Amino acid sequence: KQEVTQIPAALSVPEGENLVLNCSFTDSAIYNLQWFRQDPGKGLTSLLLIQSSQREQTSGRLNASLDKSSGRSTLYIAASQPGDSATYLCAVLGGGADGLTFGKGTHLIIQP
């Protein structure tokens, strides 16, 4: 059974810093990996999707990498802003295409 782990569980940094969120998964037979953002009391917003054949994806200040063989992904946020404060979730779509398996998330606070 696929398991997804996110480290750290919580992170608080001053505004302007670059930061890295980590995600690991136990079964490397995945179709894709998605990073989501969830604001308190809200739904999930997809940030980036990396196909299993890709190594990274970029959107604005966000860059996500994927190392499928080692079961790892990172989300890099450049020049963090208070508006980036949210919970960031990593999810993988497994080889059985049976829906996404989520990590527990990283709760990020950017201090003004």
Next chain:
Amino acid sequence: DAGVIQSPRHEVTEMGQEVTLRCKPISGHNSLFWYRQTMMRGLELLIYFNNNVPIDDSGMPEDRFSAKMPNASFSTLKIQPSEPRDSAVYFCASSSWDIGTDTQYFGPGTRLTVL
């Protein structure tokens, strides 16, 4: 596009009552997913449909839970009878069945409280 629509947004009910959650996927999407989010367990897949057909319901916690998709634009998740441990946020998501490329789009969720 209005995105994935869920109703109600909030539901408070008493133990033993029937609860029905509703979802309208994005037009043109042919895959629909129901997830549940709790503090203890995080986000978990309950069931998903492809072209209105249930593909995998192994995540449904027990027989009290049932889901239907009578057509491409509507799905329901029913809990009967409801129990306090069912309290959670229930999300519906949809995507196009194009494995490896397509994003799942999530609705705003239904926050269920069972007293």
